[in-house]
Amino acid sequence: MPTYEFLCEKCQKPFSLMLSLAEYEKKGFRCPSCKSTKVKQQITPFQTKTSRKS
Numbered sequence: 001m002p003t004y005e006f007l008c009e010k011c012q013k014p015f016s017l018m019l020s021l022a023e024y025e026k027k028g029f030r031c032p033s034c035k036s037t038k039v040k041q042q043i044t045p046f047q048t049k050t051s052r053k054s
Contacts, residue, residue: 005044010036 001018008015008031015032029039 005042006031006039007042008034008036009038009040010034014042 001020002024003016003018004024005014005016006029007013011031011034013031013033017029028037030037031039
């Protein structure tokens with residue numbers, strides 16, 4: 001399952017959520033600290049691992 005990074009616009013605390021694609025499409029995420037729905041998704045780097053050498 002993918003991990004998504006968010007920042008709460010109310011309390012300014014970052015948090016991560018592991019969501020399936022179906023859960024992510026539903027939206028309505030809440031900050032675990034203050035329960036606000038004013039959250040903004042952060043752009044984060046990622047890495048992939050393949051079995052082939054490049």
